[in-house]
Amino acid sequence: MNIILLGPPGAGKGTQARHLVEGRGMVQLSTGDMLREAKDSGTEMGQIVADVMARGALVTDEIVIGLIREKLTNKSEHGGFIFDGFPRTLAQADALEELMTETGQKIDYVIELQVNDEVLVDRIVGRAEEARKAGQPVRADDNPESLKVRLLAYYKQTSPLIGYYYAKGMLGGVDGLADIEDVSAQIAKTLDS
Numbered sequence: 001m002n003i004i005l006l007g008p009p010g011a012g013k014g015t016q017a018r019h020l021v022e023g024r025g026m027v028q029l030s031t032g033d034m035l036r037e038a039k040d041s042g043t044e045m046g047q048i049v050a051d052v053m054a055r056g057a058l059v060t061d062e063i064v065i066g067l068i069r070e071k072l073t074n075k076s077e078h079g080g081f082i083f084d085g086f087p088r089t090l091a092q093a094d095a096l097e098e099l100m101t102e103t104g105q106k107i108d109y110v111i112e113l114q115v116n117d118e119v120l121v122d123r124i125v126g127r128a129e130e131a132r133k134a135g136q137p138v139r140a141d142d143n144p145e146s147l148k149v150r151l152l153a154y155y156k157q158t159s160p161l162i163g164y165y166y167a168k169g170m171l172g173g174v175d176g177l178a179d180i181e182d183v184s185a186q187i188a189k190t191l192d193s
Contacts, residue, residue, distance in 0.1 A: 001026075001080040001191065002105060004087070006161060007113030009150040010124040010142075011176040012183060016113070017084045019184045024191075025079035027071070031086045034067045035059060045070065065095050072103045080108070088158045093165075110165040111187055113176030120177070121147050 003020075005013040017028040038046040039053055045066055052059050064086060072081070087093040100106050121144055128142035141150065165171040174186035 001108045002083070002100070003080070003191070004083040004107055004110040004165070005113065006110060006158070006165075007176055008115060008117070008120065008154045008158075009147065010120050010127075011113040011115050012180065013084050013113060015180060016183055016187060017082045019180075020082055020187070023184075023188075026082050027078045027080070028082045028084055029068060029071055029086065030084045031064055031067075034064075034071070038067055061089075061092055061095055064092070065099055068096070069099055069103070072099065072105060083107075087161060090160055090164060093161055107170060109172055109190060110161075110170045111190060112162055112171060112173045113183065114173045115176040117151060120151075123177070 001024075003026075005017060007013050014030070017026075017030070020026045021028050035049055035053070038049040040046065045063070049059060049063060049067075052063065068086070083096070087096050097107070124142050124147050125144055128138045131138045141147065162171065172190040174183055174190065176183060178186070
């Protein structure tokens with residue numbers, strides 16, 4: 001089973017992906033992780049990624065799709081893929097669909113972690129404050145101003161995917177502001193239906 005987790009920054013996609021990896025043996029495909037891994041791999045694709053990142057340029061959709069292709073064609077046993085942070089745009093969604101077809105696979109579900117923006121901002125700022133008090137590292141962009149910029153980018157680029165996948169009959173929504181265990185249970189119910 002292959003799924004996409006959609007939702008704004010801070011909605012809990014990474015946390016829920018980790019639960020699915022642990023509970024169902026799925027493989028999380030996080031674009032950020034894949035880019036870092038490729039950069040350090042020494043492969044031809046890794047060298048391309050390293051060069052782009054060294055220039056401070058944005059990694060193209062073609063490069064990200066190439067990295068995903070490598071993961072999809074790796075024949076290790078697992079419970080499916082979780083796409084976390086990809087696709088972010090309609091063009092990427094189309095490219096992913098083509099790649100899945102090309103590799104004889106498909107996306108089974110798209111799960112939107114639905115949140116209220118004001119509550120989300122409060123949650124992220126509170127999480128950062130708790131981390132500071134505990135002497136733990138805090139993401140530099142876990143502050144109200146940066147989060148609002150990230151949310152704006154999400155709504156401009158990524159939220160059209162909600163309609164795209166709804167129209168394809170693939171979209172399910174869960175309350176992303178519920179307790180972590182409740183969100184996991186809602187996702188499990190969707191996947192097991």
